[in-house]
Amino acid sequence: MPAKPLPKAELHLHIEGTLEPELAFALAERNGVALPYATTAELRSAYSFTDLQSFLDLYYALMAVLRTEDDFAELADAYLTRAAAQGVRHAEIFFDPQAHTARGVPIGTVIEGLARALDDSERRYGIGTRLIMCFLRDESADSALETFEAARPYLHRICAVGLDSAEVGNPPSKFREVFRRAAEAGLHRVAHAGEEGPAEYITEALDVLGVERIDHGLRCLEDPALVERLARERVPLTVCPLSNVRLRCVDRLADHPLRAMLEAGLLVTVNSDDPSYFGGYVDDNFTAIRDALRLDDETLRLLAANSFHAAFLDDRTRRDYLAEVAAHTF
């Protein structure tokens, strides 16, 4: 029998990035949406990216098939089914409301649909869940504020706010006010920074937005003083190895700086980002980076433990998950 996957938390996962071609075609047919691809194979063959923007273009285009509460619930159910098989015990899931409201899908449809799947997740899949509402940084600060206000009736379903989409030229400071309102409402805060953007964006995300985790964060390595600060302050970095290669932030997995980041004392976690597009779910990322960097079992155990240290969990639940990691046999 194959070994059980290492128990882990997934902290960097865009639910829209779990849309597999088969589900995209099924939803397109159900909703009468025309896709510019004849077959799932033809769509898959378009998954060849040169940078973040070339991926985002396809990622936003394919979302046209998501229209109803049922669609969002089905999308989340499909992810949770796969995540359970990959050893995920806790998932903090990003969604991009502006990518849907811009197409005329009400924010309530998105949140209620996702929440329906998430509410049943512990019972059906053994996975605890949280929702993280992301703002699109290439949209205006006003659009982010409008989105936050539209989400107010649903904030009890939301754990944190985040920041994603095209990074370069859209610094964290652009979103100071919406992150201030989120903090005032008692929400946690995270942000993508240092994926394609410079190390200064990481510092800004910490100092201006007050984020508690950095998503990606690879480019911190260009600033030794920042690395030292991130290590000292135990700021978690949600690293996504397969994504980094597919979006050409890193040439080859064997060149990935994850080991150097661990050796620098950074609180690194491993995640899948947009698994349908980047060639693997979270345990596939663990396996790929293990093989590429020859990580030993204790390093894998450390990465899994880090994921629970970095998660928005109460102390008792965290302790229980950490005990599962400690008891895991490879």
Ligand code: HPA
């Ligand atoms: O990796 C990412 N970076 C920025 N925005 C995103 N939206 C989905 N995935 C990503």
Ligand SMILES: [Zn+2]
């Ligand atoms: Zn991401």
